[in-house]
Amino acid sequence: MLKEVIATRYITPLREGGSLPGLVEADDFGTYVLKFTGAGQGRKTLVAEVVCGELARRLGFRVPRLVTVDVDPVLGLGEPEQQVQELLRSSGGTNLGMDFLSGALGFDPLAFPVDSAEAGRIVWFDALVNNVDRSWRNPNLLRWRGDLWLVDHGATMIWHHNWPGAETSAGRPYDARDHALLRFRPDVTAAAAELAPLVTEDLLAEVTAEIPDAWLTGEPGFDTPDDLRRAYARPLLARAAVVHERITGIEGEQ
Numbered sequence: 001m002l003k004e005v006i007a008t009r010y011i012t013p014l015r016e017g018g019s020l021p022g023l024v025e026a027d028d029f030g031t032y033v034l035k036f037t038g039a040g041q042g043r044k045t046l047v048a049e050v051v052c053g054e055l056a057r058r059l060g061f062r063v064p065r066l067v068t069v070d071v072d073p074v075l076g077l078g079e080p081e082q083q084v085q086e087l088l089r090s091s092g093g094t095n096l097g098m099d100f101l102s103g104a105l106g107f108d109p110l111a112f113p114v115d116s117a118e119a120g121r122i123v124w125f126d127a128l129v130n131n132v133d134r135s136w137r138n139p140n141l142l143r144w145r146g147d148l149w150l151v152d153h154g155a156t157m158i159w160h161h162n163w164p165g166a167e168t169s170a171g172r173p174y175d176a177r178d179h180a181l182l183r184f185r186p187d188v189t190a191a192a193a194e195l196a197p198l199v200t201e202d203l204l205a206e207v208t209a210e211i212p213d214a215w216l217t218g219e220p221g222f223d224t225p226d227d228l229r230r231a232y233a234r235p236l237l238a239r240a241a242v243v244h245e246r247i248t249g250i251e252g253e254q
């Protein structure tokens, strides 16, 4: 289970992001990047963050630690900005937090070369979860203390927006044409050989168990949160074995 903390102070909005994540302080004295249930696509974005973030971590990628953050809408009362006030007001209860990597730099492909094996692993992972948000315009990669860290997995698994069509949707290819790491000649074949065997039913059960029940209840067509957890696991299990053959837009692809 993800660690649970309680937000004690809203510090500031993070301006770079489209969804207006905020920086908060919590009752454990930690500083977290907060993703609100009341923002944009709401809790599905947060579920995607948990599933992809926790899967990536278990596959050996660097991902900031995730926590759940309990928000009392009262925190918004003193906020001068109406947009922030509204976000806090509509996000009472369980939200998502991640460790704030203080001093992290946005990824710059010219200043920070990535080898083709590492690039391959990241492109393969993005193809697996169908991440459409790791383009050269908006890489969602951070450089912190000399290493590359993955953030922002909210725009993934498009199939979870339409469960009846999930199987068809999850069978589609992944277009890597705009991927931030394309210039590093990603070796997705080697990545698939290394990572695909790790994506097992047991691993996905462990990953989906991390999703808070509060974000899974009331989904049409599912009786229990665990039914929905299994629905998250299925397309990933099916894609893991074949997705490297369905990546388009990489130079030199077969």
Ligand SMILES: Nc1ncnc2c1ncn2[C@@H]1O[C@H](COP(=O)(O)OP(=O)(O)O)[C@@H](O)[C@H]1O
Residues within 6 Å of the ligand: 014, 016, 017, 018, 019, 020, 021, 033, 064, 098, 099, 100, 101, 102, 104, 106, 140, 142, 151, 152, 153, 154
């Ligand atoms: N854990 C973190 N530590 C430091 N900075 C972060 C962290 N997470 C996100 N950021 C910064 O905030 C920006 C917005 O966060 P992101 O998760 O990409 O949200 P959005 O969905 O709004 O794009 C990122 O591009 C990055 O610059």
Ligand SMILES: [Mg+2]
Residues within 6 Å of the ligand: 017, 018, 140, 152
């Ligand atoms: Mg982002």
